[in-house]
Amino acid sequence: MTHKNINLKLKVWKQKNSKSAGNFETFVVKDISTEMSFLEMFDVLNERLIGEGKEPIAFDHDCREGICGTCSMYINGRPHGPWHATTTCQLHMRAFNDGDTIVVEPWRANAFQVIKDLMVDRSAFDRIIQAGGFISVNTGNAVDANSMPVEKDKADASFAAAACIGCGACVAACKNSSAMLFVSAKVTHLALLPQGSPERRTRALNMVAQMDKEGFGSCTNTGACEAVCPKEISIENIARLNKEYLMAGLTLEK
Amino acid sequence: MNWSQLFTSSIGKKIVMSVTGLFLISFLVVHMGVNACIYKDFFDPSDNGDMFNRAADYMGKTVVIRLMEIVLFAGFFIHIIQGLVLEFQNRSKRKLGYQVQMGNKGSKWYSRSMGLLGTILLLFLLLHWWHFWIPSRFTERGLENPVLLSNGRVSHDMFHLMKATFSEWWIVIVYIAGCISLAWHLMHGFQSAFRTLGLHNDRFFKLVNAFGIGFSVVVPLIFALMPLSFKMGWIG
Ligand code: SF4
Ligand code: FES
Numbered sequence: 124m125t126h127k128n129i130n131l132k133l134k135v136w137k138q139k140n141s142k143s144a145g146n147f148e149t150f151v152v153k154d155i156s157t158e159m160s161f162l163e164m165f166d167v168l169n170e171r172l173i174g175e176g177k178e179p180i181a182f183d184h185d186c187r188e189g190i191c192g193t194c195s196m197y198i199n200g201r202p203h204g205p206w207h208a209t210t211t212c213q214l215h216m217r218a219f220n221d222g223d224t225i226v227v228e229p230w231r232a233n234a235f236q237v238i239k240d241l242m243v244d245r246s247a248f249d250r251i252i253q254a255g256g257f258i259s260v261n262t263g264n265a266v267d268a269n270s271m272p273v274e275k276d277k278a279d280a281s282f283a284a285a286a287c288i289g290c291g292a293c294v295a296a297c298k299n300s301s302a303m304l305f306v307s308a309k310v311t312h313l314a315l316l317p318q319g320s321p322e323r324r325t326r327a328l329n330m331v332a333q334m335d336k337e338g339f340g341s342c343t344n345t346g347a348c349e350a351v352c353p354k355e356i357s358i359e360n361i362a363r364l365n366k367e368y369l370m371a372g373l374t375l376e377k
Numbered sequence: 378m379n380w381s382q383l384f385t386s387s388i389g390k391k392i393v394m395s396v397t398g399l400f401l402i403s404f405l406v407v408h409m410g411v412n413a414c415i416y417k418d419f420f421d422p423s424d425n426g427d428m429f430n431r432a433a434d435y436m437g438k439t440v441v442i443r444l445m446e447i448v449l450f451a452g453f454f455i456h457i458i459q460g461l462v463l464e465f466q467n468r469s470k471r472k473l474g475y476q477v478q479m480g481n482k483g484s485k486w487y488s489r490s491m492g493l494l495g496t497i498l499l500l501f502l503l504l505h506w507w508h509f510w511i512p513s514r515f516t517e518r519g520l521e522n523p524v525l526l527s528n529g530r531v532s533h534d535m536f537h538l539m540k541a542t543f544s545e546w547w548i549v550i551v552y553i554a555g556c557i558s559l560a561w562h563l564m565h566g567f568q569s570a571f572r573t574l575g576l577h578n579d580r581f582f583k584l585v586n587a588f589g590i591g592f593s594v595v596v597p598l599i600f601a602l603m604p605l606s607f608k609m610g611w612i613g
Binding site (some may be wrong): 134176200233234298299300303321332335338341342343347350358360361362368369370 | 382386387388389391463466469470471472473475476477478479480482483484485487488489491512516530550565568569571572573574575576579582
């Protein structure tokens with residue numbers, strides 16, 4: 124792929140704060156290197172806006188290497204843009220052509236309120252984790268890891284689920300604004316390991332209860348979440364969460 | 378978990394949809410089996426609907442089946458109400474939508490349209506009840522002339538009611554459209570029901586999904602052929 128510079132038109136959602144209405148604004152960016160990341164393109168634009176005395180576009184970002192999950196942009200009708208298994212920060216401008224118009228929107232869901240422009244409040248995810256996405260460990264010496272046998276397949280499946288970075292793209296993509304892919308990844312990650320098994324049943328019930336309380340929708344297995352997940356979390360995990368929930372509901376004493 | 382959570386929690390609601398959905402699928406099989414008796418006429422025109430009328434008579438006069446009919450109505454009722462509730466609740470979770478829709482990137486149109494397909498099926502169901510169930514249970518409209526069955530019983534002539542009903546093209550077309558909606562509804566619903574009940578094992582899921590696709594094609598096709606067969610004069 125040869126390196127070139129491209130000119131683009133951006134239609135970006137601008138919103139002052141969570142109370143105000145917001146609207147799309149159009150920006151033209153010139154001489155964007157195809158080697159830049161999508162966020163770097165925004166940096167270039169923001170530098171210019173600051174130089175012109177205008178307000179820069181607010182967006183979330185931190186690691187810029189696809190591991191923190193903060194970058195969240197709904198680009199041309201797809202969370203994290205056109206590339207498969209890629210976060211916005213890892214999306215590069217070679218995904219676009221000279222003269223393209225790119226529409227950039229924030230995640231849309233009642234549970235993810237817009238804070239400003241493209242930034243949304245994802246603290247609902249934190250509260251879901253607090254409701255059960257942990258294991259309780261007594262203080263004292265750590266047990267030798269090798270004394271606890273774990274089946275290789277389960278360890279692999281658990282690890283694959285643990286790869287979820289909590290970005291929220293699954294919610295953004297889902298027509299029901301359901302957080303099931305996220306919650307199922309977190310539940311699966313712990314349910315498959317011996318360390319997670321003592322709290323296995325209450326975890327599933329409590330995390331789902333919190334998820335409902337936060338105002339996410341009910342999963343109807345459409346598969347849009349799996350298609351956009353930058354960490355390729357499988358929809359199989361949702362079925363596993365359903366099983367965990369059902370078994371907990373059937374077997375818990377209370 | 379308490380019982381009310383079956384109807385209030387997000388997964389509980391889906392469990393109800395899936396259990397009632399699978400029950401309605403089992404009903405479809407029975408319904409299709411009974412109705413397929415009309416095809417006896419295709420191979421043996423002298424039968425003149427006797428086999429089908431006997432089957433319908435049996436279904437209408439057997440206590441256990443009449444009791445199951447009540448369960449069936451409950452199943453329909455819960456599936457429909459819960460489905461509509463889910464659809465509206467889920468829609469309300471994103472007050473402000475996107476400018477650019479995701480469309481088919483990642484999900485199938487019929488998976489996203491279960492509410493719409495289900496509503497079409499509900500309208501079809503009301504018409505269908507009006508055509509056959511209500512006359513056979515209450516009004517006897519179109520069933521004024523009973524038949525003598527080969528087993529000696531006297532019963533409704535459902536076969537000729539079907540024939541008369543399907544003599545009009547618009548009814549045939551509406552029924553075929555109903556079957557097409559059913560096919561798409563099942564295409565998503567069959568596998569989704571198993572997902573909701575926790576089937577995560579890929580090996581089994583592939584099996585269920587393949588069976589579900591076959592089921593979603595074959596069953597509605599057999600149903601759709603019924604009005605068409607009467608209209609085209611292949612039977613009756
Ligand atoms: S499941 Fe995937 S899309 Fe959803 S929060 Fe985790 S990493 Fe993001
Ligand atoms: S900025 Fe951390 S994943 Fe994109």
